[in-house]
Amino acid sequence: MFGEESIMPSYVRIPITNINMDGDYTGVVTVGVGESAKSLNLILDTGSSALAVSDKKYSPVLGTGTAATNLGQVESYGDGSSFAGAVLRDTVQIGDVTGTNVPLAVAYDATDSMFRGADGILGLAYQGLDDAFLLPGVTWPEKYTPSQIEHGKRTTVVPCLMQLANEGLLLEKMAFRTRRSFVRVGPTPGTDPLNEGTFILGGGEEATDLYTGTFQTAAVLADDWYSTNLVSVGIGDQQFPVSSRPQAGMPTNSIVDSGTNTLVLGPTIINRILSVLPTAQQELLKRSMGGTLIPNTDLDLSKWPTLSFTLQGISGGHDVTLQVPPENYWQLDAGQAGQAIAAISPAQADGGAILGLPLMNGYYTIFDGTAGLGVIKFATPK
Structure with missing residues (x-):
């Protein structure tokens, strides 16, 4: 005190x-x-x-x-x-x-x-x-x-x-405002605002110029990673539950991680996403996950579904549903100008989802370790 x-x-x-x-x-x-x-x-x-x-x-x-x-x-x-x-x-x-x-x-x-x-x-x-x-x-x-x-x-x-x-x-907390998972390639990437962000150490809520509205709060369930419980995943208007069982060596079935620039998802989630997509979109996503750059012109992002990830909320609160629009899980002008990369990576096993920058880029995100095991707070960015 x-x-x-x-x-x-x-x-x-x-x-x-x-x-x-x-x-x-x-x-x-x-x-x-x-x-x-x-x-x-x-x-x-x-x-x-x-x-x-x-x-x-x-x-x-x-x-x-x-x-x-x-x-x-x-x-x-x-x-x-x-x-x-x-x-x-x-x-x-x-x-x-x-x-x-x-x-x-x-x-x-x-x-x-x-x-x-x-x-x-x-x-x-x-x-x-x-x-x-x-x-x-x-x-x-x-x-x-x-x-x-x-x-x-x-x-x-x-x-x-x-x-x-x-x-x-x-205080033992920090906040991020980020916009991209991969560098946006262009004439001057070093000065492109989309390749820049803001990091706050010791606070977060004070920076009202970076967010609007109220925070959604997800529970942190272990004091190692920022460990979360992924309750369900949505593809467009379809929702499906996710097993809470973690993979070996993990305390929970998911983490939120600023140091990973993709969504790392297990076979069950990847297969459910693919099963909902039309055949042409399935093939594009598979090719990108296999390491092939996709021409921007092959992607009409207005026709791709929004992904959503529901995390367990704090005790007495609501679960938190976070949206990842196609503009965030596809990165245009990535790798090369005019080419795109899907910011989704397949994991070998279920139960260890890593919710990285594609999730964070849609939010102003606070990692708060000041009380108990901590919380992660998400607000709409300005």
């Missing part, structure tokens, strides 16, 4: 772009102090929890504000990317808020796909996903191999946003 004379936590608002990662959004975060401080483009990911930067972009100098620890991290992601690195306690600045003693992994062993056009990743989910391993000696500037790290004693570290909240700087 904050005393009467305490200043309530502020919130930070920064511009974000999908240009660096060709879909996923990045924002600028400064790490380190003094001459070694670097402003880096970090992926903003509610589907993971580690704060990690590439050692090719940041070489920490131990001293005031930057300290070594005996912790190492090995993290793997759903797209097959991974990194191994040393955990430091460092100074991190986002907007005008500066946190000290923030756990930061310096990744010195990473797959090529890990950071791509970004400099690192800012995981925004819960501590349960922020695995680390305690080792006999300091992990920086020494560099343990991934296998050596994984032989340490498993523990977790405090994610960045939780640490900033612990320091009394920000």
Whole structure:
């Protein structure tokens, strides 16, 4: 609790772009102090929890504000990317808020796909996903191999946003206004407003210029990912229930994830969507999911159905039905000018739907971890 004379936590608002990662959004975060401080483009990911930067972009100098620890991290992601690195306690600045003693992994062993056009990743989910391993000696500037790290004693570290909240700087919540799942290709994609967005750390409701009306509130049911219960899926005016049974390793049957630029759906949902579509639309969607670019001119989006996803609401509230119009699950001028990509990816198994940017792009979305397991709030964007 904050005393009467305490200043309530502020919130930070920064511009974000999908240009660096060709879909996923990045924002600028400064790490380190003094001459070694670097402003880096970090992926903003509610589907993971580690704060990690590439050692090719940041070489920490131990001293005031930057300290070594005996912790190492090995993290793997759903797209097959991974990194191994040393955990430091460092100074991190986002907007005008500066946190000290923030756990930061310096990744010195990473797959090529890990950071791509970004400099690192800012995981925004819960501590349960922020695995680390305690080792006999300091992990920086020494560099343990991934296998050596994984032989340490498993523990977790405090994610960045939780640490900033612990320091009394920000509330444990954030908001996104995004518009695209893939970069809109054109003469000047870097200045195209559709490739830009806004990220708010420590707040959300205050930004009334970004949304209108009231919020729909979905329940978060586990403190790892922003884990939700997908109740049903709609294709046009047809609704069908979804089994609440999660796939192995998942606490619930779905998550909402800013770090995934498609709707990742299991075979049952994919097949139900396909079964409702006319044959010509079925073939276009199958071709795109198979990796083929589709000419914009082959798509009359006015004839495609709106998809809807109903998530379990909070206790005492209503379930939340969120719409994904064809303009959001098809991305025109993606990959190449004049070509389109379906932002729908088939998963191998049911029970692990990832509701990524195609869902979020239709809403102003707040991820609020300040009470209990948290909630996700959706409002109509301006």
